[in-house]
Amino acid sequence: MKFSCRHFFRILLLLWLAAYSGMLSAKTWYVGILAPRGVQAAQQEWQPWLNWLSTQWENETFILVPMQLADAEQMIADKRVNFVLAPQAQFLSMKTGVEMRWLATLNRMDMAQPKAAELVGSAVWVRKDSGLQDIAQLRGKTIAAVQENAFGGFLLGYKLLYDAQLRENRDYSLVFTGYPIDQTLLLLDRKQVDAAIAPLCLMEEMQSRGVLDSAQFQLLHPVNNHSACAGSTELFPNWSLAALPDVPDSLATRLGSLLLQNQADVLLPGWSPVVASTRVEEILHSIYRHPFQQSVWAGIKNWVNEYKTWVGITLLLVALSFLNYAWVSWLAWRRQKQITQAYEQMRTYERMMMHADRLNILGEMASGIAHEVNQPVSVIRHYAEGTRYRLQKQQTHTELIPVLDKVIEQVERITQIIENLRKWAKSERNDQSVPVNIAQAVAKSVQFVRLQNDRHPMNIHINIPADLVLLTVPSVIEQVLVNSLLNCWQQQATQVDMSIRYFEEPFLGITIADNAGGFSQEQLEFPFVPFRTNKDQGLGLGLVICERLMRVIGGSLLLDNRSDGIAGAVVTLKLPLKKHSDPKGVKASS
């Protein structure tokens, strides 16, 4: 008894093991079915067919996986489903990268009472009260659609807009509602959008459910089709079943032929051979939404992955060159700032020079005019006073005496005006003597002249001791130097030599010798005649002013021609040597 009992258990275990191994060989297949109208509707519709399918194999089980359009792409990519049943057009616009074997196309379409999303097509709806009649009028409007990759719920409508030359963002804005697809029309109904791209038959279905009153809406771009639904585009009725790569060929083939053979059972959907998808591809191409067209970015990604090192190095080089560029830019900016600053300083100096020059010219002109006017005024005064004196002495025509007095009065007025003019001309000068390093003053003047005249290069050779310091008026020295150098330049000199000339105490000279031909005999005999010039635009006051400036500081300006065989002028600034308390002070010994 004990033995038989044990035997019985052993047999039971074996049976169980056998049953278990049978269960192990059975396989579960997941069939992803697009469920545009929700999970329940999908289950209700497709569970019987899946049950039937499972009965056709002993060990294979088929499980319904309702898919939302948004998830479908990911689910396929993740291999969470083995079969897919969906509108073929829809899947062409997906970028899953997974190869699909299309097994059969569903031909169970009840054309008389189609349901939304069974037939693939778009209907573009607006509210009747909006008055919109044409696709082109949607410019500037907001349009609702299901999803960016929804074929009927967006792409077909998008093509209509595209063909009407309307471009996303530029001409209209889009609102994607996602699933459930009812949202598109509900937004339109609530006036949150101006138009809606709805999947075909959605309006009719919602009307029949009593959600919307279709009389309130207007279809744009109506196109005749063989269904009972109003649509704006052609229809793509092809729901097809596809096997994904992990389904063995034998199973796929058997399933295909099983579906095509079994046409008898009315309760089950009927199938026909796969319909070609050329037209869908054409449409996707025309609106640049075909998966292969969009793979450029993906291609770049792959390429980058493949050449990671090189891309890294290139990026590093780009970054380095950018840094380098930034560094160089900064250096350039800093240098430019320095140059600008130096230039500004030079400009200020130039302005000061110009100002001093203007005042000098004005002073010289005032004094020149005063002198010139003085002569005729003297003449008038002499005649008037002489005549008055005679009349008074001879006691004749004494009635003329007051007249002559008036003349004399006016002459005195003129004299006063001239006197004021002269005073002004003399007052505008700052004659503060300070220790001046002659070499530095010369260098400053030379630099100024060089900057002024870089067109015509003039070689200036300076031979002046660096430690020579004189107590004098720097602005005068610089102005006379600049004027003299500019004269050389204007006379087309190419070589100028500047040096120190030692006079008898207490004088010292700065000489400027050029090679521009020299002075004429007349110029040397009458050196400082105002308003005499050989330049077109000169006033003829340059040398006159320089001479006067030199006299003001107790020196003089000497003009001569070179005696060393070179045809050129020598201008000498003869400066008085004033004692200066600085121990470095005046150093004039040769």
Add this chain to the structure above:
Amino acid sequence: MKPDTLPIHIVDDDASVREALLYLLQSLGYDAQTWPDGRSFLDGADIGKGGVVILDIRMPHLSGQELYQLLIEAKSTLAVIILTGHADVPMAVEMLKKGVVDFLQKPVALAQMDVALENALAQAERNLLCCRLRSLYASLSPREKQVTELVLQGKTNRMIADELYIAVRTVEVQRASAMQKMQVDNLPEFVRAVNQACMKP
């Protein structure tokens, strides 16, 4: 016309000014000679004869200053008035130091010119006198000059005789001769004349 006046010269490069100045001077009762520049003045005028020169400063060839310098070097007895259109203080000071009578600025007033001319004429007279006395003094013999010098020191004839180791009589003769040559009659005039002659012009 004042009959006994010395000649007056006007040196100015501006003809109108020359003429007007001449007219003014004539109104005041003087006569004058006009010269267009320093060179023609030096060539044409008798600068040894004495008189007054009214000089412009800014002139071609010779400036007023240079002309004046030449006059000084020539020991001229001419009294100089500077009449310039562009006077400045340093120049005026320098010229006055050198001995010009007046430094006037154009356009000059009649009264000013009158005063300046009177001063200048007086100066010219003095110059002439001085010049004459100096030439008289120059005609003295060395011994006469020796005696004259001691006379001016206030010494008596005897003291002079002792000092020079000569007879008192000789001193008297020399002294009388000197006074005669200097064209004076008494001691005070003699002292003044010799003093003027030895002064610088």
